[in-house]
Amino acid sequence: xxxxxxxxxxxxxxxxxxxxxxxxxxxxxxxxxxxxxxxxxxxxxxxxxxxxxxxxxxxxxxxxxxxxxxxxxxxxxxxxxxxxxxxxxxxxxxxxxxxxxxxxxxxxxxxxxxxxxxxxxxxxxxxxxxxxxxxxxxxxxxxxxxxxxxxxxxxxxxxxxxxxxx
Numbered sequence: 001x002x003x004x005x006x007x008x009x010x011x012x013x014x015x016x017x018x019x020x021x022x023x024x025x026x027x028x029x030x031x032x033x034x035x036x037x038x039x040x041x042x043x044x045x046x047x048x049x050x051x052x053x054x055x056x057x058x059x060x061x062x063x064x065x066x067x068x069x070x071x072x073x074x075x076x077x078x079x080x081x082x083x084x085x086x087x088x089x090x091x092x093x094x095x096x097x098x099x100x101x102x103x104x105x106x107x108x109x110x111x112x113x114x115x116x117x118x119x120x121x122x123x124x125x126x127x128x129x130x131x132x133x134x135x136x137x138x139x140x141x142x143x144x145x146x147x148x149x150x151x152x153x154x155x156x157x158x159x160x161x162x163x164x165x166x
Contacts, residue, residue, distance in 0.1 A: 001073060002131045008067060009060075014052050018060040021050050022074065024132045029074040032061050036079050083124050083141045087166065092123060093142035094166035095151070099159050102128070102136040110157035115142060118150045 005023075009016035021027075027034050027041060034041040034057070043057040050057070064070045087094045095115075099107050108127060115122055121143040128136035146165050154163050 001069075004067075004069060008063070008070065012059075012063070014056045015060040015063060018046075018050055018052060018057055019064065019070075020132060021046075022060075023077065026077045026079040028077045029061055029064055029071070032058075032065055034061060082126060082139075084126075084139050084166065087123075087141045091144070093120065093144055093146040095140050095142070095146050095154060096164040096166070097138040097140070097154065097157075097160055098162035098164070099136070099138065100161040101159065102130040104159040107157065107159040108138060110159070111138065111140060111154055114150060114153045114157060115140065115146075118147070118153070120144060120146070120150065 005016070005019055009019055022029065022034065025036075027036055027046075029035075034043065034046060043061070044054040047054040047057045064074050083090075083092065084094055084096070095111075097107065097111055108125065112122060112125070122140055123143055124141040125138065127138045130136045151163055151165060154160060
């Protein structure tokens with residue numbers, strides 16, 4: 001998919017920027033309209049948020065709708081709630097893991113094993129896509145604060161470069 005997006009928008013860097021923004025935010029395209037869940041988003045306001053003219057958003061959306069494989073992807077995107085920033089206010093734990101190589105296998109499973117072996121429940125786990133994010137991270141929200149002992153064990157998981165606790 002990433003190669004197709006790169007190729008399809010290679011001559012249109014501003015449109016590529018819009019396409020990636022929509023993908024990153026999970027904004028759906030249907031009938032040349034952009035939606036956050038079932039709420040229609042203004043192309044003008046999207047353009048302002050992205051730093052491009054509304055016409056670039058219009059052109060990007062039309063261009064995506066002309067490509068059947070991209071259209072299928074963008075028609076099925078979904079926005080999700082990301083608890084990272086509100087979790088501490090709710091008494092939940094948050095650990096952000098920086099990998100040494102985001103494509104390395106086993107980081108999520110290793111971290112999940114450490115967390116569950118220590119009696120914590122994982123409420124949410126979100127891994128950044130290395131295509132969309134320059135410095136990808138794995139964020140895990142747990143049912144309670146992360147004890148220091150767990151932090152030390154997480155540091156030993158293969159592929160973990162750094163740990164941040166919120």
